Amino acid sequence: MSLEKELHPADYADQLERLSAEDSVDFLKDLSSADLAQVLSELEWDVLSDQLELLDDDSIEGVLVIAPLRQAVALVDLLAEERREILLQRLPTRLASNIRSRLQYPQETAGRLMSDRYICLKDFHTVQETLDRLRGRAFQEEYEDVSYLYVTDEKERLVGVVSLRDLLFRRPERKISEIMNPEVRFVQDTDDQEEIGRMFHHYHFLGLPVLNAERQLMGLVRANDAMEVLQEEATEDMQLMVGLSGEERSWTPWLRSVKKRLPWLFINLLTAVAAASVVGLFEGIISKWTALAVFLPIIAGQGGNAGAQTLTIVIRDLALGELSPGDGKKVFFKEFFLGCFHGLCIGIVVGIAGYLWQNNAMIGVVAGVAMWLNLIAASLAGVLIPYGLKWFNIDPALASGIILTTVTDVAGFFFFLGLASVGLYSMGLM
């Protein structure tokens, strides 16, 4: 396989991710530091981590010097403790200290997400002075996507915002302090990045300044980066629900896929055994009336589907911040009601069909009621599982699909076979 140098870094990275770590590092070695930095920034985390181990110190140093600070911090954070120190000592003092101070922020906070490539203005300059100062600077590639310019005071505290458009359209003799907007929305450097993603999604910001506890301007979160966080969150949620790592892709090498999926399949096996043992408890009645076994996949399957509907809505709305703290109770009661109503509709149909098929009213009633109860259980589980996980500070999506199926299987089998036992007993058949 050969890789063309003319590929966009994102496409180049895509090709590399389909190769083994050893093969792809051979391609990376031939790239310039600037190209290498761009390609590395496009790699998935686990692939990137493998590549860094195989790249030599010189290559990584070259990337750290040239990369945006945000990327450099992420790279250094992936290095083993010892190697990290060695590399930081090789870097220019100022860069090393910048990286060190960013590393203080916990992962997935605004402090890690923010860009350092923004332009600061002083409020006492005029528009013309500001334009001249900007033009006087060397042509700087890194300010490519700036739409807003932030105004700080002598203590680096944020006092206002000016759009680049203002600078262009306003009269040259006006002062920055006159044209700036002093009411600036901002986030704290310690804020969670998903929370920030939700704000951008909700309010459609283009960028938000990041302040520390002293209101000093520390960086800028851009819409692209914030929305990317939400995209990753969506992928992660979908994957976590069914017992995937949150980071797997179609082209992930098979051994890595096995390592990530097989443990969950074994956990699912344990939960399936739990459901099966409920059936085991009632082997006695099934042997008396084997038609009961035919109903089992219907009762359990309907519960699983109805529960998945509720679960999906709750998880997605939690992720997008559509559910505020007080909404939990409302959703609970709405879904409880829906479970009752759907259960009634499906239960009546199943009950009548069961009666007609077996020509036995008791089995019809038992199947209908069990279906009704299981759809209620499914709805409640669909709300309680994600909220419960969240309560324990676990991702609301984690294995939620697996837990839900366990609940609907166990509850469905128990309702149906339990009621059937009572019915058979009361009819003197047991």
Add this chain to the structure above:
Amino acid sequence: MSLEKELHPADYADQLERLSAEDSVDFLKDLSSADLAQVLSELEWDVLSDQLELLDDDSIEGVLVIAPLRQAVALVDLLAEERREILLQRLPTRLASNIRSRLQYPQETAGRLMSDRYICLKDFHTVQETLDRLRGRAFQEEYEDVSYLYVTDEKERLVGVVSLRDLLFRRPERKISEIMNPEVRFVQDTDDQEEIGRMFHHYHFLGLPVLNAERQLMGLVRANDAMEVLQEEATEDMQLMVGLSGEERSWTPWLRSVKKRLPWLFINLLTAVAAASVVGLFEGIISKWTALAVFLPIIAGQGGNAGAQTLTIVIRDLALGELSPGDGKKVFFKEFFLGCFHGLCIGIVVGIAGYLWQNNAMIGVVAGVAMWLNLIAASLAGVLIPYGLKWFNIDPALASGIILTTVTDVAGFFFFLGLASVGLYSMGLM
């Protein structure tokens, strides 16, 4: 309930979505046209559609005149045919004809997604002349988030791009034609919006110009709007997989939720009956050996979970454009291999456990082999269902979870009970 006027339009819309259509229209009537336009732009489609029916022509006309063209087109498109004509005739001729020409584009194309609020430059002007012309214009709110300026020739054809930063940083006497970048990435006005979302996700563009077949500049797609398309796509995929409409939220009124979910639950009931009738086929053996019924939820449940893992990865990678056309075969073979391997691991464990529990080697072998075969079937279904739906031009996520469970239930029951019949027969027990 009272709504404060000081709420951000996005929060105001959130509050309204929790009310009935009749109640919320009372609040909308009190808003100015500008506020109304902003709040309407934040509403979900189905809520918006209900509101428009209840709003009078004057209110809607006020919004159409003031709203960005993209929003005006979307609103007009939601109106009933007759009312649309009446309203278009009330609008200023030029606006009406702009809306009409945008309505020609199919929904979900670049022509519908693009914004008309961009600035066009002429290549023969100098930087200073351009700045003076821009300043000479009235201060225009709508150009708030422009980062790039497009350069067109006398026939409105796109010839280059200038960043706002270039205009600021370059010497005033230089010509636009000298500082512009003549190599501009663009999209066609008829391109699918999801395809465009994937491009923005992959290449991190901030904006892309939209050209028609004659290379004339028609509009601008902004990163925010393109990324929002992908967010909606993620929500939609998660919902479609489990039989939801793709548009439901936690606060959707219960009657609407019932209308959207119940039909899918009935479809799921039909598929569950299909799975149950496989069990019904084998009632004879189950009556001879009821322990077989205990294995059914294990075999089917494992298949469902393993299949969901594959399905989720394929659907998500298709949505994000991580799977190029040639990748289908590779993914098929990878998942086939994973199915074989996972099936072997889980099958051996289930087989040994079955043997120990029933103290019967035949039942152990049958359970193990059935599990192995069902995990292979599950993996293949996880790839073939989304690719199959795509082949028929249906959303790869549509009801895919429901179809998958049907396959893994039917296949699992058939493998297990079929093999058990053969085993019992060969052992002379039947």
